[in-house]
Amino acid sequence: MKLVLATHNQGKVAELRSILAPVGMELIGYEGPEPIEDGVSFLENALIKARAAHQHTGLPAIADDSGLQVEILGGSPGIFTAIWSGTKDNVANRRLLLAQLKDISAEHRAAAFVCTIALVTDEVEVSFTGTWYGSIAFEERGTNGHGYDPVFIPDGFAVTAAELEPEIKNALSHRASAVSGLIEYLKSNAF
Numbered sequence: 500m501k502l503v504l505a506t507h508n509q510g511k512v513a514e515l516r517s518i519l520a521p522v523g524m525e526l527i528g529y530e531g532p533e534p535i536e537d538g539v540s541f542l543e544n545a546l547i548k549a550r551a552a553h554q555h556t557g558l559p560a561i562a563d564d565s566g567l568q569v570e571i572l573g574g575s576p577g578i579f580t581a582i583w584s585g586t587k588d589n590v591a592n593r594r595l596l597l598a599q600l601k602d603i604s605a606e607h608r609a610a611a612f613v614c615t616i617a618l619v620t621d622e623v624e625v626s627f628t629g630t631w632y633g634s635i636a637f638e639e640r641g642t643n644g645h646g647y648d649p650v651f652i653p654d655g656f657a658v659t660a661a662e663l664e665p666e667i668k669n670a671l672s673h674r675a676s677a678v679s680g681l682i683e684y685l686k687s688n689a690f
Contacts, residue, residue: 500523500524500525500559500685501524501525501527501558501559502519502524502525502526502527502558502559502560502561503526503527503528503529503552503553503556503558503559503560503561504526504527504528504529504552504560504561504562505529505548505549505551505552505560505561505562506528506529506548506562506563507528507529507530507533508645509528510644510645510646511563511645511674512526512528514665514669514674515563515674515678517665517669518669518674518675518678519678519682522682522686524682524685527558529552529555529556529560531551531552531555531556532551532555533548533551534547534548534550534551535547536548536564536578538564538578539578540578540615541564541565541566541578541613541614541615541628542564542615542617542626542628543564544564544578545562545563545564545615545616545617545626546562546617546619546624546626547562548562548564548617549561549562549617549618549619549624550619550624552619553619553620553621559618559619559620560618560619560620561616561617561618561619561681562616562617562619563614563615563616563617563674563677564578564614564615565580565612565613565614565615565673565674566578566579566580566581566612566613567580567596567610567611567612567613567646567647567651568610568611568612568613569596569600569608569609569610569635570607570609570610571600571603571607571608571609572599572600576592576596580592580646580647581646583595583596589645589646589647592646592647593639593647593649593650596635596647596650597635597637597638597639597650600635605634605637608634608635609632609633609634610632610633610634610635610651611630611631611632611633611673612630612631612633612647612651612672612673612674613628613629613630613631613673614628614629614630614672614673614674614676614677615627615628615677616628616674616677616678616680616681618681618684618685623688625684627677627678627679627680627681627684628676628677628680629672629673629674629675629676629677629678629679629680630673630676631653631671631672631673631676632653632654633651633652633653633654633656633660634651634652634654635650635651635652636649636650636651636652636659638650639659639661640658640659640661640662641658641659641660641661641662641663642661643660643661643662643663643664643665643668644660644661644663644665644668647660648660648661648668649661653671660672
């Protein structure tokens with residue numbers, strides 16, 4: 500099955516392509532216009548993007564909206580994860596987050612990555628959500644991954660997500676969990 504992924508983020512395309520390839524799903528990147536993400540939740544923003552990609556390409560479209568929720572920050576950055584510092588600069592976003600948590604002890608640095616994936620076709624709109632629990636490190640570590648991976652320590656690990664091998668991260672991440680639900684749905688529903 501061919502799906503279009505509604506993102507211009509090549510890191511996400513590569514990550515999801517590697518997760519979907521073993522089950523025979525071909526993922527293509529989206530080169531159409533970016534819609535305005537003005538939803539107030541991960542689900543609303545994922546649906547906005549998937550609807551736009553489906554309308555532009557005519558193909559079944561998937562889109563994810565994901566972010567980092569830090570407990571002591573009341574769930575922020577949340578839907579503002581990609582622009583937390585006021586820009587889409589990953590380094591600036593991580594630095595701002597670390598500065599905001601500078602005086603916060605390890606036991607109060609709980610966080611979770613959340614991912615909601617929406618699938619939009621002519622017939623259906625469905626969604627799948629995955630959560631990856633962990634905490635925020637005191638400094639950036641690692642070069643694998645993207646976004647906040649260098650500051651996120653998954654539960655059960657002493658290393659950041661950016662220090663994990665991509666195969667391990669792709670098996671455990673919030674996105675992998677959401678994609679797992681998507682894959683099960685696609686296996687049992689033909690388009």
